[in-house]
Amino acid sequence: MKMTHVARRMYDLVEPIGLVPYFADESDEALLALGLRNVWDAYFAGRAAPFGRSVPAEVVHAVFYNFAPGEVARHLPRVWELTTPEAALAARERGCVAGMRRILGDRADDPAIARAGDLLLKAATSAPVEGRPLFAALRAVPVPAEPVARLWHAATLLREHRGDGHTAALLTEGIGGTEAHVLHALSIDLPAEKFGRVWHLPAAQLQAVVDGMRTRGLIGPDSRLTPDGRAAKDRVEALTDRLAEPPYTALTPTELDHLIADLTPISAAFRTTFPM
Numbered sequence: 001m002k003m004t005h006v007a008r009r010m011y012d013l014v015e016p017i018g019l020v021p022y023f024a025d026e027s028d029e030a031l032l033a034l035g036l037r038n039v040w041d042a043y044f045a046g047r048a049a050p051f052g053r054s055v056p057a058e059v060v061h062a063v064f065y066n067f068a069p070g071e072v073a074r075h076l077p078r079v080w081e082l083t084t085p086e087a088a089l090a091a092r093e094r095g096c097v098a099g100m101r102r103i104l105g106d107r108a109d110d111p112a113i114a115r116a117g118d119l120l121l122k123a124a125t126s127a128p129v130e131g132r133p134l135f136a137a138l139r140a141v142p143v144p145a146e147p148v149a150r151l152w153h154a155a156t157l158l159r160e161h162r163g164d165g166h167t168a169a170l171l172t173e174g175i176g177g178t179e180a181h182v183l184h185a186l187s188i189d190l191p192a193e194k195f196g197r198v199w200h201l202p203a204a205q206l207q208a209v210v211d212g213m214r215t216r217g218l219i220g221p222d223s224r225l226t227p228d229g230r231a232a233k234d235r236v237e238a239l240t241d242r243l244a245e246p247p248y249t250a251l252t253p254t255e256l257d258h259l260i261a262d263l264t265p266i267s268a269a270f271r272t273t274f275p276m
Helices: 003-018 025-032 039-051 057-064 085-109 111-126 133-139 147-173 177-187 203-215 227-243 246-250 253-273
Strands: none
Touching: 003 147, 003 227, 003 246, 003 253, 025 039, 025 085, 039 057, 039 085, 039 133, 057 133, 085 111, 085 147, 085 253, 111 147, 111 246, 111 253, 133 147, 147 227, 177 203, 177 227
């Protein structure tokens, strides 16, 4: 199997686990119990916590890449007046483990969980951190010993590693943060104003983004992607896959086969539960 195919296959298996903080209620509940105001406080506190409290909102906005201007600053640094990065990290992990155990049921104590977590962690910690700010920050977080927590942590490392690469791919293609959401929405034939990450934006603001992409030939008069727009999307995905390859080169073919076998039913449990 070519490494680009491995990277895409592993994305399909890892992404459902990486989505646990965003789709399992237990994660938000654990973070809100710290005194945070709403689920977006929980999102930014949990995901930005590896940077610590001193990194300004402007830097987090740059790293996260795809939030509209001002969205990050509505939550950071205020969340650190309500809790600490250390408490947020602990709560996020605690909530994610609770959510995973609920979804996995008896499978949560299967030896496959520990095996998959160890191999995913081997892959994740083998990758260089240069040019990967969020991945690098998360690498500095202590690795949990408990198998379910370890599996979630390893999957999150790999998700953020891929995410940093995806940002590089978008930059290479000249696709801005909000444009990335529009590009994705239209690639699945969903009107931009219906897509969950941008539907809340003021209509004029979103329309300006769409108009800019139309001017560049990415969107046609029918508000659908043009052939150039679909080609740009394909190039972004191909480069993202290529940049996601390095962690998996640390695994032998036998280890990779075992990892895929162990992860397949685990991932399926989350994919069935989450609205992917």
